[in-house]
Amino acid sequence: MNYLVAVLPDRIQAEAAYLALEQEGISIDQVTILGRGYKSADEFGLIDPNEQAQKQSRLLLFWLVPFGFVSGLAFNLLTGLNAFPWAGEVGNALIGGLLGAVAGAMGSLFVGGGVGLAFGSGDALPYRNRLNAGKYLIVVQGNELVTRQATRVLRKFEPENIQGYADSGV
Numbered sequence: 001m002n003y004l005v006a007v008l009p010d011r012i013q014a015e016a017a018y019l020a021l022e023q024e025g026i027s028i029d030q031v032t033i034l035g036r037g038y039k040s041a042d043e044f045g046l047i048d049p050n051e052q053a054q055k056q057s058r059l060l061l062f063w064l065v066p067f068g069f070v071s072g073l074a075f076n077l078l079t080g081l082n083a084f085p086w087a088g089e090v091g092n093a094l095i096g097g098l099l100g101a102v103a104g105a106m107g108s109l110f111v112g113g114g115v116g117l118a119f120g121s122g123d124a125l126p127y128r129n130r131l132n133a134g135k136y137l138i139v140v141q142g143n144e145l146v147t148r149q150a151t152r153v154l155r156k157f158e159p160e161n162i163q164g165y166a167d168s169g170v
Contacts, residue, residue, distance in 0.1 A: 001167040004140040004147040006159040007130050011035065014136035017157045021138075024153050026146060034127075035136035041128050044139065057112035064104035072100020135160070 008014045014033050021031050034044055075081075076096030084092055127137060138159075140150040147164055154162055 001141055002144055002147040003165040003167065004150050004154070005127065005161075005163050005165070006138045006154045006157075007127075007161040008136045008138060008157060008159050010134075011037065011136060013157055014038075014138060017138050017154055017159075020153050020156070021140065021150055024149060026140065026142070026150055026153075030140055030142045030146060031150075032139045032141075033136060034139065035131055036134065038136070041131055046127055053112070057108055060108035060112035061105060064108045065101045066104075068100035068102070068104025068107075069097040070100070072103070073097035075100070130160075 006017070008017060014035060018031060018033055022028055032039055032044060034041060073093055073096055076093045081096065082089075082092055084095055087095060131137065138154060140147055140154075142150075151162065151164065
């Protein structure tokens with residue numbers, strides 16, 4: 001399945017493009033308008049980058065906190081570091097483990113959240129930003145012939161951006 005996404009500045013042009021696609025013989029089941037009064041980004045299924053960042057952060061938290069605890073514990077035992085004399089040998093080892101777990105949690109929040117936010121959304125974030133700015137998206141789904149035909153029709157409306165995607169089926 002191939003996708004074609006065109007960004008149009010207003011509702012009038014989006015509706016005109018929709019009608020032109022319909023007149024060209026492209027099935028209305030293959031064409032979707034996103035914007036105010038039509039489908040939202042969430043209804044269509046555009047990935048929310050904040051959701052992806054939280055998901056990535058939770059996954060890293062699951063692995064890094066225990067690893068940090070064990071690493072902090074091992075470091076303290078191997079070096080014989082006595083940072084807190086009042087805690088004794090076992091207490092220092094546990095404090096080292098807790099500090100390692102805290103470091104793992106911070107790593108998961110900063111790295112997992114930041115990477116998820118920056119790279120987890122692909123092109124969805126720019127499209128969401130355009131929808132938030134009041135623009136409209138025309139999305140055409142179909143085989144390569146349909147998307148080529150739709151590209152030819154949509155170029156007449158001078159969209160801000162027109163981008164094709166091929167679904168890899170993964």
